Amino acid sequence: MIIVEDIHKSFGDTEVLKGISTCFDKGKTNLIIGQSGSGKTVFLKCLLGLHRPEQGKIVYNDRAYADMDEDQRTELRQEMGMVFQGSALFDSMTVIENVMFPLRMFSKLSKNEMAERASIVLERVNLVDANNKLPSEISGGMQKRVAIARAIVNKPKYLFCDEPNSGLDPKTAIVIDNLIHEITQEYNITTIINTHDMNSVMEIGEKIVFLKDGYKEWEGTNKEIFKTDNEAVTNFVYSSDLFKKVRDTYLKEGN
Numbered sequence: 001m002i003i004v005e006d007i008h009k010s011f012g013d014t015e016v017l018k019g020i021s022t023c024f025d026k027g028k029t030n031l032i033i034g035q036s037g038s039g040k041t042v043f044l045k046c047l048l049g050l051h052r053p054e055q056g057k058i059v060y061n062d063r064a065y066a067d068m069d070e071d072q073r074t075e076l077r078q079e080m081g082m083v084f085q086g087s088a089l090f091d092s093m094t095v096i097e098n099v100m101f102p103l104r105m106f107s108k109l110s111k112n113e114m115a116e117r118a119s120i121v122l123e124r125v126n127l128v129d130a131n132n133k134l135p136s137e138i139s140g141g142m143q144k145r146v147a148i149a150r151a152i153v154n155k156p157k158y159l160f161c162d163e164p165n166s167g168l169d170p171k172t173a174i175v176i177d178n179l180i181h182e183i184t185q186e187y188n189i190t191t192i193i194n195t196h197d198m199n200s201v202m203e204i205g206e207k208i209v210f211l212k213d214g215y216k217e218w219e220g221t222n223k224e225i226f227k228t229d230n231e232a233v234t235n236f237v238y239s240s241d242l243f244k245k246v247r248d249t250y251l252k253e254g255n
Contacts, residue, residue, distance in 0.1 A: 001026050002047065002158065002190055007056035009042055016042045017053065018214040026157075026190045029181050029204040033195060034211035035236060041162070043211065044194045048080065048160055049073060061157070078106045081151030081189075083180075085163040087143040089135040095146050096122065096131040102154045121149040125179060141172040145179070152183060159184065161193040165200060177203045198237060201225065210236070 002024040009017040016039050024030040034040050045051045047058060049065060058065045060076060068076065081102075089098050099118040103109055109117070122131065125145040135143055144164060151159055161180060165173035181204040184191040193200065201208060205222035210233050218225075218233045225237060 001061060002192070003059040004047075005057050005059070007046060007053040007058065009039075009046055009051055009053045016214050017046070019056070020211070020214075020216045021056075022209050022216060022219055024190055024192050025207065027185055027188045028191070028206040029184050030190070030192045030207040030209070031195055031201060031205045032192065032209050032211065033201060033236070034217075037213075038211040039214045040194050040211055044160060044162060044192070047192060048082070049077065078154065079157040081154065081156035081159045083144075083147045083151045083159070083161040083164050085166045087135070087140075087147040089143055089146055089150075091135055094132050094134060095127070095138070098135070098146055099150045099153050102150060106154055118149070118153055121153045122146070124152075124183070125149045140167055141169075141176065144168065144172075144176050148176075148179060148183065152187065152189075155187070156189060159189045159191040161191070161195075163195055163197075164193060165195065165197045170199065173197060173199060174203060180204065201237065212236075 004020055004022050006019050006021050007017055008015065008019055020043065032040050032043060042051060046053055063072070063076070065073070065076070090101070093101070096115065096118050099122060100114045103114040103117065107114070119131065125148050127142060127145050127149065130138055130142060130146075135146070138146070159180075164176055164180065168176065177200050180191065180193070183189070195201075201222055205225070208220060208222065208225060209216060210218040212232050218228060218230045220228065225233065228234065
C-alpha cells in the first residue's frame with residue numbers, strides 16, 4: 001500500500017500538485033487519469049521518488065519516504081518495477097537480455113539463475129520463441145510484454161506504468177490491460193497506472209484518481225465513475241463515444 005498525504009509540488013512559481021491525498025491498495029490496479037497538464041506525470045514521478053514534494057508525505061507500507069536515509073531509499077527503488085511509455089527497451093540487447101538487466105543491476109544471482117528467472121517471467125507474459133530476438137524484430141504489443149516482464153523480474157512490491165497502451169491498437173491494448181491486472185493480483189503488487197485510455201478505466205479501474213489542475217478532483221472505482229455527477233469527471237470521461245455507450249448499457253442494466 002502507498003499512502004499519500006497532502007503533497008504539494010512546485011517548479012519555480014508554478015504549483016503543479018496542490019495538496020493531493022489518497023491511497024493505493026496492494027493487489028489492485030490503481031489508475032491516475034486527467035487531462036494534459038493536470039499533474040499526472042509529476043504525481044507519478046513523486047511516487048517514484050524522482051520528484052520530492054515540498055509539503056506532505058508519501059508512505060510505502062508504513063515507511064515514509066522523507067524519513068528514509070539514502071540506503072533505505074535505494075532499497076525502496078529496488079522494490080519498484082516500471083513500465084515506460086514506449087517500452088524503453090535497449091535496442092542492442094535481445095529480449096532475454098533486456099529482461100535480465102534489472103537482475104544484473106540489483107541481484108547477486110548467477111548468470112544461469114538470471115536467465116532462468118527471465119525465462120519464467122517471459123513465459124508468464126505469454127512470450128515464447130522470442131528470447132533471442134532484438135526489440136526491432138518483434139511487434140509493439142510484444143515489446144510491451146517484454147517491458148512488463150522486465151518490470152516484474154525482480155519481484156517488485158510496487159509496479160508503475162506510464163501510458164502502457166500508448167501506440168497500441170485497441171485489441172492489443174485490452175490484452176495488455178488484462179495482463180497487468182492479472183499480474184497485479186497474482187503477485188499481490190501495488191500497481192499504479194498513469195493513463196488517458198478510457199478502455200483501461202472500464203476494464204481494470206479498481207481505483208481511479210482523477211486530477212484536474214493539480215487537485216484531486218474525484219476518486220472511486222470504474223463502477224462508481226458511471227454514477228458520478230462531478231461535472232469535471234463527466235466532461236472528461238464522456239468525451240469518449242465508447243464510454244457513453246458503455247455507461248448507458250450499464251445504467252440500463254440497473255447497476
